[in-house]
Amino acid sequence: MAYSAKLRVWRGDATSGELQDFEVEAEEGEVVLDLIHRLQATQTPDLAVRWNCKAGKCGSCSAEVNGRPRLLCMTRMSIFGEDEVITVTPMRAFPVIRDLVPDVSYNYEKAREIPSFTPPEGLEPGEYRMQQVDVERSQEFRKCIECFLCQDTCHVIRDHEENKESFAGPRFLMRVAELEMHPLDVADRVGDAQDVHGLGYCNITKCCTEVCPEGIRITDNALIPMKERVADRRYDPIVWLGNKIFKR
Ligand code: SF4
Ligand code: F3S
Ligand code: FES
Numbered sequence: 392m393a394y395s396a397k398l399r400v401w402r403g404d405a406t407s408g409e410l411q412d413f414e415v416e417a418e419e420g421e422v423v424l425d426l427i428h429r430l431q432a433t434q435t436p437d438l439a440v441r442w443n444c445k446a447g448k449c450g451s452c453s454a455e456v457n458g459r460p461r462l463l464c465m466t467r468m469s470i471f472g473e474d475e476v477i478t479v480t481p482m483r484a485f486p487v488i489r490d491l492v493p494d495v496s497y498n499y500e501k502a503r504e505i506p507s508f509t510p511p512e513g514l515e516p517g518e519y520r521m522q523q524v525d526v527e528r529s530q531e532f533r534k535c536i537e538c539f540l541c542q543d544t545c546h547v548i549r550d551h552e553e554n555k556e557s558f559a560g561p562r563f564l565m566r567v568a569e570l571e572m573h574p575l576d577v578a579d580r581v582g583d584a585q586d587v588h589g590l591g592y593c594n595i596t597k598c599c600t601e602v603c604p605e606g607i608r609i610t611d612n613a614l615i616p617m618k619e620r621v622a623d624r625r626y627d628p629i630v631w632l633g634n635k636i637f638k639r
């Protein structure tokens with residue numbers, strides 16, 4: 392049954408903005424993005440919203456619904472009461488461009504800081520061989536759709552602009568972990584994880600894992616194993632001695 396849903400949408404730009412209230416018709420089975428589109432079509436043709444696939448796969452429609460980082464296209468209206476006010480705001484950790492569209496370039500800057508996959512010298516594409524268990528390990532991380540909801544929710548940068556320079560955020564620390572765990576990657580990622588990408592800022596609150604729409608166990612499977620490798624490298628006396636001898 393159709394009903395009139397109450398939407399409260401943030402509208403504005405980098406200089407100022409406000410929450411505005413709307414009543415928008417909702418049909419059975421719809422998601423929040425459907426209502427944002429109907430709002431655009433019927434009342435606010437200049438409302439800015441980023442989206443692409445409407446299938447939870449492009450990572451474009453990230454925003455916050457009632458304060459929780461979510462994909463608008465995967466958030467069913469049926470999880471809210473018909474009388475509930477549904478507040479839709481842009482991701483808070485990034486500067487706003489307009490309305491629901493944030494500037495996520497911080498994420499691309501962090502991506503560029505990570506050296507790419509580095510196979511052993513002389514090994515040509517087509518000659519790569521790895522065990523199935525190693526393929527499966529990185530497969531989980533490669534499900535990432537780069538929605539940046541994990542980046543948005545992590546308290547290290549959510550309200551701390553000053554940490555952005557030294558903290559890559561969960562998505563990119565996960566990328567470092569993926570490469571570090573790759574059996575054919577010969578680059579040394581452990582030191583940089585701590586010193587360049589800011590792994591030490593993460594105090595494993597797991598909020599990133601909770602909001603990941605792909606269900607990637609970012610904290611347990613990427614961040615904690617990386618922390619263990621850093622601890623081994625820096626504080627295990629046997630590993631430390633081995634590194635010293637090996638480096639001579
Ligand atoms: Fe989005 Fe999950 Fe990738 Fe983070 S790890 S960017 S939450 S898909
Ligand atoms: Fe942030 Fe996730 Fe660590 S939310 S503190 S990166 S566990
Ligand atoms: Fe592609 Fe929502 S529109 S993930």
